[in-house]
Amino acid sequence: MTELSAHLPQFQHGQLTENFPDNHLSNTNDHSERRRHDNSERRRNDNPESETNGQPQNNTQQVVEQDEEEDEELTLKYGAKHVIMLFVPVTLCMVVVVATIKSVSFYTRKDGQLIYTPFTEETETVGQRALNSILNAAIMISVIIVMTILLVVLYKYRCYKVIHGWLIISSLLLLFFFSFIYLGEVFKTYNVAMDYITVALMIWNFGVVGMICIHWKGPLRLQQAYLIMISALMALVFIKYLPEWTAWLILAVISVYDLIAVLCPKGPLRMLVETAQERNETLFPALIYSSTMIWLVNMAEEDPEAQRKASKNSTYDKQAPANQTQNEDAEADDGGFSQEWQQQRDNRIGPIESTPESRAAVQALPSNSQTSEDPEERGVKLGLGDFIFYSVLVGKASATASGDWNTTLACFVAILIGLCLTLLLLAIFKKALPALPISITFGLVFYFATDNLVQPFMDQLAFHQFYI
Amino acid sequence: MGAAVFFGCAGIAFGPALALVLLTVAAEPLRVIVLVAGAFFWLVSLLLASLIWFVSVHLSDREDAKLQYGLLVFGAAVSVLLQEAFRFAYFKLLKKADEGLATISEDGRSPISLRQMAYVSGLSFGIISGVFSVINILADSIGPGIVGIHGDSPYYFITSAFLTMALVLLHTFWGVIFFDACEKRRYWCLGLVVASHLLTSGLVSL
Numbered sequence: 001m002t003e004l005s006a007h008l009p010q011f012q013h014g015q016l017t018e019n020f021p022d023n024h025l026s027n028t029n030d031h032s033e034r035r036r037h038d039n040s041e042r043r044r045n046d047n048p049e050s051e052t053n054g055q056p057q058n059n060t061q062q063v064v065e066q067d068e069e070e071d072e073e074l075t076l077k078y079g080a081k082h083v084i085m086l087f088v089p090v091t092l093c094m095v096v097v098v099a100t101i102k103s104v105s106f107y108t109r110k111d112g113q114l115i116y117t118p119f120t121e122e123t124e125t126v127g128q129r130a131l132n133s134i135l136n137a138a139i140m141i142s143v144i145i146v147m148t149i150l151l152v153v154l155y156k157y158r159c160y161k162v163i164h165g166w167l168i169i170s171s172l173l174l175l176f177f178f179s180f181i182y183l184g185e186v187f188k189t190y191n192v193a194m195d196y197i198t199v200a201l202m203i204w205n206f207g208v209v210g211m212i213c214i215h216w217k218g219p220l221r222l223q224q225a226y227l228i229m230i231s232a233l234m235a236l237v238f239i240k241y242l243p244e245w246t247a248w249l250i251l252a253v254i255s256v257y258d259l260i261a262v263l264c265p266k267g268p269l270r271m272l273v274e275t276a277q278e279r280n281e282t283l284f285p286a287l288i289y290s291s292t293m294i295w296l297v298n299m300a301e302e303d304p305e306a307q308r309k310a311s312k313n314s315t316y317d318k319q320a321p322a323n324q325t326q327n328e329d330a331e332a333d334d335g336g337f338s339q340e341w342q343q344q345r346d347n348r349i350g351p352i353e354s355t356p357e358s359r360a361a362v363q364a365l366p367s368n369s370q371t372s373e374d375p376e377e378r379g380v381k382l383g384l385g386d387f388i389f390y391s392v393l394v395g396k397a398s399a400t401a402s403g404d405w406n407t408t409l410a411c412f413v414a415i416l417i418g419l420c421l422t423l424l425l426l427a428i429f430k431k432a433l434p435a436l437p438i439s440i441t442f443g444l445v446f447y448f449a450t451d452n453l454v455q456p457f458m459d460q461l462a463f464h465q466f467y468i
Numbered sequence: 469m470g471a472a473v474f475f476g477c478a479g480i481a482f483g484p485a486l487a488l489v490l491l492t493v494a495a496e497p498l499r500v501i502v503l504v505a506g507a508f509f510w511l512v513s514l515l516l517a518s519l520i521w522f523v524s525v526h527l528s529d530r531e532d533a534k535l536q537y538g539l540l541v542f543g544a545a546v547s548v549l550l551q552e553a554f555r556f557a558y559f560k561l562l563k564k565a566d567e568g569l570a571t572i573s574e575d576g577r578s579p580i581s582l583r584q585m586a587y588v589s590g591l592s593f594g595i596i597s598g599v600f601s602v603i604n605i606l607a608d609s610i611g612p613g614i615v616g617i618h619g620d621s622p623y624y625f626i627t628s629a630f631l632t633m634a635l636v637l638l639h640t641f642w643g644v645i646f647f648d649a650c651e652k653r654r655y656w657c658l659g660l661v662v663a664s665h666l667l668t669s670g671l672v673s674l
Contacts (some may be wrong), residue, residue: 080497087500405603410511413596417508420501449515457518458600460540465628466673467601467635468517468547 065407072135079427082380085291089228090353090382090390090419091412096232097239098398098408106185107240108399114241116140121243134244140246141253145268148261152268156275167286171214171230175207178233214286227289231384235391239399247396248444251389255440262434273432289387292379380423386435390415401447403455410450414442474610477629481602485595485636492587498569498580499588506558506592513554514600517547541673548669551593552662555643558589559650582647590643594636602632631672638668 101107113120116139119132154163178205187194208324210230213223242250261267276283394411401407418439461468493499521543528535562585569578609625616622644659649657 080501084497084500087504183577389662403604405607406600409596409599409603413504413507413511416504420504444513446511449519451513453518453522454514454600457514457521457543461544462601462628464537464540464673465631466540466544466623466669467631468514468544468551468596468669 035178043308052088056330059309079423082291083423086380086382086419086423087416089224089289090387090416092159093228093232093235093391094394094412094415096228097395100182100186100232100236101239101395104189106188107236107395109240110243111240113243116171116373117246121245129245129335133249136243136246137249137253140250141257142452144254145257148268152272152275163284166209167284168215171211171286172207174230174233175210175226176203177235179206179229181202182233182236194312220292224289224291227384228387231289231387232391233389234384235395238388238392242392244396244400247392248447251393251440252391252444255434255436258434258436262432270432287384288381289384290379290381382435386439390439390443392421393440393447397443397447397451401451401455401460403451406455406458407450410446410454411443414446415439418442470610470612471626474606477602477609477625478606480626480629481598481606481632482595482636484633485591485598488591488640489595491528493591496580499584500520502562502585502588503592503595505561506589507596509554509558510551510593511669513550514547517543517550521544521642527630541670544673545666548665549662551597552646552665553590555593555646556650559586562586562589562647567643582651583644586644586647587640589647590640591636592642594639598632601635602628635668638665 068113117136118139119135121129121132121136123129123132151163180199183199183203186192207217209222210226212218213226214230238247258269262273264270272283393415394408397411398404398408418441419435421438422433422435489503493503521539522538524542525536528539530536563582566578566580566582566585569580570576573579605628606623615624621627642665645657646661649655649661
C-alpha cells in the first residue's frame with residue numbers, strides 16, 4: 001500500500017509511571033491497586049499513536065509520487081518548527097517544576113518514601129547506601145515492566161473498558177487529589193488565608209474541566225496546558241518521594257528500558273504500537289501530548305461520515321423505485337451533466353456505475369485535502385512520561401545540586417539538545433522512537449559534571465570576579 | 469532592596485541579550501535551535517576546561533593560595549582557548565548544516581544564511597556564558613545580606629551586571645567576526661578574536 005510515511009506526523013514514545021505518596025495515606029489495598037493500574041496504564045498510553053495522521057493504516061491513499069518526494073525533502077525543514085513545538089511545552093513543564101521546587105519547600109522536604117522504594121538511603125556506609133538504592137531502582141523498574149506487560153496484554157485482548165477505567169481513575173487522582181495538595185502547599189508557602197468552600201470550588205472546577213479537556217474534547221491549548229500541569233504534578237511527586245541516589249539510578253535505568261521497549265522487536269511498547277496500527281486505532285490520546293488536534297478530528301469523523309453517506313445512498317436507492325415514475329417524467333433532467341460531459345467522463349475513467357457501494361468506498365478514502373494539507377498542520381506527539389522524567393531530572397538538579405542554578409540550566413540545555421537530536425533521528429527514520437535515552441543521558445552527564453567540576457570552577461571565578 | 473537590585477542587575481546584564489533574542493531569534497524556529505545548540509557547545513567547552521582545572525587543583529598543593537590563584541588564571545585561559553576551539557567546531561557543524569539545508573530545500577537555498585547563524589551562535593555563546601557567570605550572584609542578590617561587609621567593594625552586584633552585559637555583547641561580535649574570518653580564511657582575524665578574548669578575560673581579572 002502506498003503510505004504517506006514521508007509526511008506523516010513524527011512521533012515519539014515516552015513512558016509514564018506513577019508513584020504514590022503512600023506512606024501517610026490510610027487507603028487500603030485497592031487504592032494502591034488502582035494506582036498500580038494507573039501506573040502501568042500511563043506507561044503504556046504514552047505510546048503515542050502510530051504515525052498515521054489519523055487514517056487507518058490500511059487505507060490506500062492515492063498519493064501522487066511527486067507529493068511524496070517533495071514531502072520527504074520538506075521533512076527536515078518542517079522539523080525545525082516541530083522541534084520548537086516540543087521545546088515550548090517541555091520548557092514550560094520544567095519551569096513550573098523548578099519554580100515550585102524553589103519556592104514551595106514541601107517538595108524538597110523528606111517525608112518518607114513510597115512503598116516502591118522500600119530501602120532507606122540514610123545508612124551508615126556508602127556501600128550500604130549504594131546497595132539500597134540499587135535495590136530500590138530494581139524494584140521500581142520491575143514494577144514498571146510488569147505493569148507495561150500487563151497493559152500490553154490487556155490491550156491485545158481488547159479489555160478496553162478496563163484500560164479506560166484506569167485512565168480515568170488515574171487522571172481523576174492527578175487532577176483532584178494531587179492538585180489539591182499542591183494548592184494547599186502553595187497557600188502555606190505564601191501564607192494565604194483560604195477557606196474550604198473556595199478551595200472546593202476551585203479544585204472542582206479545575207478537575208472537571210481537566211477531565212473534559214483531556215478525555216473528551218476541548219480547546220487544544222487548554223488540553224495542552226492541562227497535560228503540562230499533570231506532568232508537572234507527577235514529576236513533583238517523584239521528586240519528593242524518591243531518595244537521591246535512587247532517583248538518578250531510576251532515571252538511568254528507565255532510559256535504557258525505554259530504548260529496549262520501543263526498539264526491540266519483542267519490546268512491549270513496540271508491540272503495543274504495532275497492535276494499535278494493525279487495528280487502525282489511536283492509542284489513548286489522553287496521555288500523549290500532541291501539538292495539533294487534526295488527527296483526532298479526522299479519525300473520528302471519517303467512519304461516521306462514510307456510514308452516514310452510505311446509509312443516505314441506500315435510502316436514496318430505496319426511494320428510487322418510488323421515484324421511478326417521477327424520473328420518467330423528468331427524463332430530460334440529467335442533473336446538469338450534459339451528455340457530452342458524461343461521455344467524456346466515461347472515456348477517461350471508464351464507465352462506472354455510481355452505486356452505493358462505490359460511493360461509500362470513495363468516501364471511505366481519505367479526502368484529497370489530506371495530501372494537500374498545509375504541512376505546518378502536521379503535529380508531533382510526545383508521551384507524557386517523557387515530560388515527567390525530563391522535569392524530574394531538572395527538578396532534582398535544582399533541588400539538590402550545590403551548583404544550584406548553573407546545574408539546573410546545564411541540565412535544561414542538555415535535555416533540549418537531546419530532544420532536538422531525537423527529533424532529528426525521527427525525521428530520518430520516521431518511526432516510533434524513544435524520547436528518553438538521549439536527553440536523559442545528556443542530562444545526567446551534565447548534572448554530575450556541572451555539579452562536581454564546573455560549579456567549583458565557576459564559584460572561584462565569581463569570587464575573584466573573573467569572566468571567561 | 470533585594471528585588472530592586474535583582475531586577476536592576478538582571479536588566480543590565482541581560483537586557484540587550486533579551487531584546488536581541490525577542491526581536492530576532494524567537495520568531496524563527498531554526499534560529500532558536502541554533503541558539504540552544506550553541507549554548508550546548510559552550511557548556512561542553514566549559515565542562516572540559518573545568519575538568520582540566522579540577523585535575524590540576526587536585527594534583528597541586530591546596531594550601532598555597534598563590535598557586536591556587538595562578539591555577540585559576542591558568543584555568544581561565546584554558547577555558548577561553550577551549551571556547552574558541554568549540555566555536556570553531558560549531559562553525560564546522562553549522563557549515564555542514566547549511567549545506568544540508570540547502571540541498572533539501574525547494575529552491576536550493578538554505579532558509580538561514582551563514583551570517584545569521586554566526587550572529588545567533590555568537591549570541592548563544594554570550595547568553596550562556598553570561599548566565600553561568602552571573603545567575604548565582606543574581607539569585608543571591610534577592611535575599612537578605614549586605615554586600616562587601618568584609619571590606620570588599622559594595623558595588624559587586626552592579627559591576628558584575630555590567631561586565632556580564634559587556635561579555636554577552638562581546639561574544640556576539642566575536643561570533644560574527646570569527647565565522648566571517650573562517651569563511652574567508654583570514655586567519656589573522658581569527659587570531660585577533662582569540663587574542664581579544666584572552667585580553668578581555670585577563671583585564672577583567674585584574
